[in-house]
Amino acid sequence: MNIQWANGVSGMDNPAVNDVLKIIQRNDIISFAGGLPSARSFPIKELAAAFHSTLLEEGAAALQYGVANGYEPLRSWVAERLQKQGIDCKPGNIIITNGSQQVLDLACRLLVNPGDAIAVENPTYLAAIQVFKGAQANILPVPVDAYGMNIDELAKVLQREKPKFIYVNPTFQNPTGVTMTVERRQQLAQLAAKYQVPVVEDNPYGELRYDGTPVPPIKSFPGGEWVLYAGTISKIVAPGLRIGWMAAGEEFIAKMASAKQISDVLTNSLTQRALYRYLCNHDIDNHIGTIVAQYKEQRDSMLEAMKAFFPAEVTWTIPDGGMFIWATLPENIDTTKLLPEAIKEKVAFVPGAPFYSDDTGQSHNTMRLNFSNSTPDMIYEGMERLGRLLKAHVR
């Protein structure tokens, strides 16, 4: 059987990601490779009650087909929450999706023809690179520094190219952990309006802040009507429920609903309703507070252990929130080659390379370290192993 694949298929797959997925399934390895929330934080009993009462009290509707843009009360809940963060929106500005990954996918489908450009942070979320490559987009990398995407560099890109959208993960970025400053957010929203280029603001981690003051979403600044805002309950409730959303103008929501309809008709009705019930019956901010306390301890443990065990030549970001620390090693160390050695020592990370859309920057000597899914003890033990390995490689 000799299948002729479509042109986008070669860009969809990333062997590095597949390797990571295999590693995180092995129990004998201390893995800082994944991006998994801690199962300790899942509100299991509360969700069990919510699913049970949803089925018994509104089972017929919860098991039936529904509208593509999602369960109205859940959309209202999302709209209210976003309003509190400064985003001007109504339930009609919200569509519910299968996690926020589907927002990226459907946004591509609505905006990108093969060969069109998308501007991204470099490095950026690796599954965003994959979906953009799958759409056969021409990816325009814009450097990231300690203050987020470099807006001056973006402005230069916008002067010479017309990307279909600008993709950013501005708060506790995956993979670097850095947060875009207020000033840059303001500038980015202005640039979007000036050049009439939509921004996809992907904010899965924004609620997980351990230090400092919350920064308003890009969508809340003047020009924010150009921003398509993606959110999710994956990191504040549970990822296995696959509930995310996009906030955007009504015209965009309507097109997105058409794309959603042909992609998979609608998001799981039962889960939308049970989640809404859970959110009504429990204080989500209180629950987020519990997760934040746990992850803060884990982040602090990782930073402490890095200081204690890593050679002086290694530097790293100190994220104010989220799930990731980004380490930069001496130039002579290629983290892709280091990974198999680390696995022999029963510790894992994600090499930096797959987060870069091109070969510039420090793609070869960086690594992403996840602290959300390991206890402080595991973190110390894993960091000690990794530190030993790094010391052996530093010249």
Next chain:
Amino acid sequence: MNIQWANGVSGMDNPAVNDVLKIIQRNDIISFAGGLPSARSFPIKELAAAFHSTLLEEGAAALQYGVANGYEPLRSWVAERLQKQGIDCKPGNIIITNGSQQVLDLACRLLVNPGDAIAVENPTYLAAIQVFKGAQANILPVPVDAYGMNIDELAKVLQREKPKFIYVNPTFQNPTGVTMTVERRQQLAQLAAKYQVPVVEDNPYGELRYDGTPVPPIKSFPGGEWVLYAGTISKIVAPGLRIGWMAAGEEFIAKMASAKQISDVLTNSLTQRALYRYLCNHDIDNHIGTIVAQYKEQRDSMLEAMKAFFPAEVTWTIPDGGMFIWATLPENIDTTKLLPEAIKEKVAFVPGAPFYSDDTGQSHNTMRLNFSNSTPDMIYEGMERLGRLLKAHVR
């Protein structure tokens, strides 16, 4: 805000479908327009127990991320069930999707470049036309008669064109209700292998048989390795759970998993596990038997009422199963124009036009009538209203 949409977007939307969706939400109309299963058949209590025990006994795993191709025990269950229907497959040949609509979408993404051809039954499932148009495919219509897709006509198409795949809904077809004969299935599988063109066999209704003997899937015949088989629990358990699957060769499953990964990471883990638990703890064939008994009565009521109330000039299919009857009216009646009048009389159907990928055939004077979501009383009442209207229009 002036957005430049991607080229496929204009094909995604179908105002006729949107109208239908609005109509089925109105409570004052007897609607034969939707394709909804009857909520009376949903195993609400059994699912409530399954979700509850899944969360309490394996909540941490059920709420976490999982692999893109789906929960292994559920894939095994699907593989065993398909084996009983004559399909040679193992769990590695199955991927779980958000309903079988996602199979169509991901198959397009893997196989179709803009301008590529897809051969379809004419008429065919309207949301298939939309997803194929969204992929900017060139749709090649092949006529359907009482025995399914006309295979001689398909052979002529394959002699002059090289479609990326052939899409068929061979059992109790949506919209006509007809079932492809064994002989044609055999021929179709042979043609697929001869011309090396994959077949997408979409079988959402196959388990709902009211008369006659089950017909083996196209995938079970020689040449079946070219068949991508799509199934779903939407019509035998509940559509709101959004669980479907594809059976195919391992190479295709691997590519599909990559496409799934970038589209929405994975299908709802909790629902996959709870559904599996439900399927283990209950006799699904017994449950299907209950649905079949109910729908058979409704189909019979509709056929009887059509005979009693429709003018002699109208003809219709007599489906052996599924959810739809297809009526052909005298040439002078345009069902698209008739629909607003029917709605005034508080009865609804779907006009034939959106099921046709071109303007040939009897696109204007046909209608699809759904019997799965109305009681016999409602069916009699609705058919009487519709019959009165039709009589007024027959010349």
